[in-house]
Structures are given as structure tokens and as C-alpha cells.
Amino acid sequence: MAGASQESRERLRWRLADESEGPQQALFEQEAPTWRAGHGEFRGLEFLEVKAQRVINPVPPQSRMSFRYTINAYRGCSHACSFCFSRPTHEYLNLNAGEDFERRIVVKVNAVERVRAEVAAKRWAGDLIAMGTNTDPYQRCEGKYRLTRGIVEVLGGARNPFSILTKSTLILRDIDVLAEAARRTSVQTAFSVGTVDDEVWKISEPGTPHPRRRLEALAHLREVGIPTGVLAAPILPGISDSTIQLQALANALVEAGVHSASPIVLHLRPGVKEEYLAWLANVRPDLLERYDQIYGRRSYAPKAIQAEITARFRTAFDAARGRGR
Ligand code: SF4
Secondary structure (H helix, E strand, C coil): CCCCCHHHHHHCCCCCCCCCCCCCCCCECCCCCEEEECCHHHCCCEEEEECECCCEEECCCCCCCCCCEEECCEECCCCCCCCCCCHHHHHHHCCCCCHHHHHEEEEECCHHHHHHHHHHCCCCCCCCEEECCCCCCCCCCHHHHCHHHHHHHHHHHCCCCEEEEECCHHHHHHHHHHHHHHHHCCEEEEEECCCCCHHHHHHHCCCCCCHHHHHHHHHHHHHCCCCEEEEEEEECCCCCCCHHHHHHHHHHHHHCCCCCCCEEECECCCCHHHHHHHHHHHHCHHHHHHHHHHHCCCCECCHHHHHHHHHHHHHHHHHHHHHHC
8 A cells, every 4th residue: 555645545436437338337346456666666656456357348339440459457657658648548547647647557467367268258259459559568567567478478379369569678578478479370569669869759758768779679579570560659740740850760760670651640639638738838838839729629730730741751761761772
């Protein structure tokens, strides 16, 4: 129980909806989590250990995602990206989308055993499962709990296809089980890299490994035959979208052996937008007016802006590839 204030505990609401369920659906088996304070390399974090009733979750039918099921063994993410689209998921728990999201990480401690049971169930048809959709499966606490590693082993053993999206080099720890899984089923890994600008990285993704380390990890996974790619996202208007920055990103991707990449311009859904604009007011108040013009009441930048950034990135990428020939 150390580390958590009484107020925080009282704010928690442990009977709640998962993203894909109605509001009365219980997500966890117990009424209250076990709180643990992080020590050593995990100092500053708190872990809220829970037992989940279900770990493989269907995505809402209206979703345009290419996958139908997800696993998120954690909730919250110590990578603390300013633009993180998952921040509002903490509010389902009556925790906040700011510091609580970054420091108070919900850990589904029974995730590996639940996945083993769920993929063995007769009704499970063996669909592809996406990891990294709402939290980074290789964020810092994976070094302690090793849930992603266990899940990879279970899915590989069951020949169940899966994908992993991460910003972390910790994935390299699991090369052995990923390679074994890739021999048995379809495995796709991907790294999010939206910039290689040191200053932008430091302020916008403060808990992540440096983007160039991610690209080294990508090259390493590729060398050992694990399929991997890049999501060039998000590109932050006014912050990481200059032609020089896009060229540096394209060069780094090509040097890492990436053959194709499409940029995704920042989108700001309600809940995320408030957090992001508060961050922006702190680090780049001069951009607030511009963001108001771009996003206003919208979640997405206008199509013309998206197209203009995409065109400049493509030009940069083609130039980088041309140089590499
Ligand atoms: S790594 Fe992904 S899930 Fe984690 S804070 Fe960043 S954007 Fe959010």
C-alpha cells in the first residue's frame, strides 16, 4: 500500500467498464488492487496489481482497425508521451490522465495465465491479437513483471498470430521467444518513431528510449528474422514537421533498413487534447494559437495540412533512399 495516498485509493473505482464493454461490466476480479511502490530502477512509479477477468479484448465493431482483438497487460504508461491517445483510459479508473497515467500503472498480474486459458477455449478462433494499442507492452515495468514475455511465449506456443507496437528497446530482451514464435506463427513487430530530433524527443516522450536506439533495435530484430517495421508517428505540427526534421527522420529510417513508411500527423481526441494543450502551454506557448487554428474543435488536422506534411515526408524519404542506392 506504500506510496499511494488515501485520496488516490478512494478515488479508484474498481468496478468499471473495459474499453469494449458496457459500463457495468466488471474488469477485475477484486474490489481493490494491491498497491506497490517502485524501488530501485522503478522508483517514482506505483503499481496497482489486479487480477483481470479477461485479457484478450475484442475491439468495438465500429473500429476501422485491421485487428479484432487486443491484449493490454498494463494500463497507464511510464513512457509519458505528451500526445498519448491512451491517457483518457486512466479516467475510467477515476485516476487522472496526467501524472497518474504516467506513474500509477495498473498491472494485470494474471495476464499470462488468462491468455493461456483464453486461447485454449473452444470458442477462440485463433484471430490475430494486437499488443501495444493502449499501453506500451515493453514499458519500464515489463522489466519487473515480464508479462509481455510470458504472453509471447503462450501465443507462440499456441501458434496464434500477434503483433507488437512499442517504443522500447526492452523488446530485445525477448528476441529468443519472439524468434521462436515467428517460426511457428505470424509475428509482426513495429516501432513508433515520429522524430529523431533530440530536443523534441526529450520534451515529448520523456520516458522512452532514444529514437535512434529504437531504430538500432529494429535493425537487430530484422537481422534475426523477426518481421518489423516503423510507424512514423506522430508528426507534431510546428514541433517536429520542419523539412529539416522530416529529412533527418527519413534518413534515419532508411539507414535502419526501413523500405517504406508513412507519416501520421498528430490527432487529438477529446480528453487527449486537453492534456496535450496543457503540455504545449508549458513548452511552446507560442504555438497555442496555431493549434487552435489547426485543431479547433476537430480531432484531426485538416486534410490539406496532413497532405502537405505527407508530401514533404515522401520527398524526404525518396531522397534518403536515393542516397542509399
Ligand atoms: S509509448 Fe505509447 S502508450 Fe506509452 S505513453 Fe507513449 S504513446 Fe502512450
